[in-house]
Amino acid sequence: MTDIEPGRDALLRLIGQHDGGVLVTLRRDGRPQLSNVNHAYYPDEGVIRVSVTEDRAKTRNLRRDPRASYHVTSDDRWAWTAADVTAELTPSAAGTHDAVVEQLITLYRDVQGEHPDWDDYRRAMVRDRRVVLTLRIDHVYGRPRA
Template sequence: MADDTYDPRTLIADSSLGILATIRANGLPQLSPVTTVYDRDADTVLVSMTAGRAKTVNLRRDPRAAVEFTSADGYTWATAEGAVTLTGPGTEPDGPEVDALVEYYRRGAGEHPDWDEYRSVMVSDRRVLMTLHIERVYGEKLR
């Protein structure tokens, strides 16, 4: 029996792993496990990804996505859907694109032991920050 008081954003906020669904050129979904950070104030889901990967290419072509979250016991799930913006990749370690990735890291993991190294890696890895602006969220708590 479903819990009628369940707020799917609770699971989204408590989760750091999700399955990102993007749309391939042929219309089929492309699914990727991703590390997520939820910004409750902005009602957005943040994901760091690499430029050139299928999910990034798909989102540049069609900036719509969904992220599905499942509890460890499998009885609670939540899906967030919406339009996406991509920031990056940055070309300068101190540029605004890398600043956005620093904020993502801080929200998800706290302080990094070596921010200069982190910033350099974000540029060399061609990292991109995806921001999913939640337009629809739904889910269930079955137990």
């Protein structure tokens, strides 16, 4: 049974209680492409943020078509939330102190806490051509915990 937007707060709470989910993007032929990713949820903004690299399929797919879905489950997989989202992508990190790297640092802290070597992290973000993916939540559905 699927509950369509009843208990919206409970559905969104599940996203905030976990730091991982499945991002579903659309390939050029219309088929879904799924990726397991880590995320941070920002309830005041109604968005989910993810660090991705410029050269990945999910990034290319989202630059072409920003429509996506995001799926999170409880540890026992009984409760779940699916969110229809619209993606926004920053440019790739270009310099160790640019705005994108600063956003990536905030995102890292929100998901993992402190990094042991922020200078090394900054260099890696530029080398890996990291991007901040923001998923604006348009609609949620699922099965909140009873």
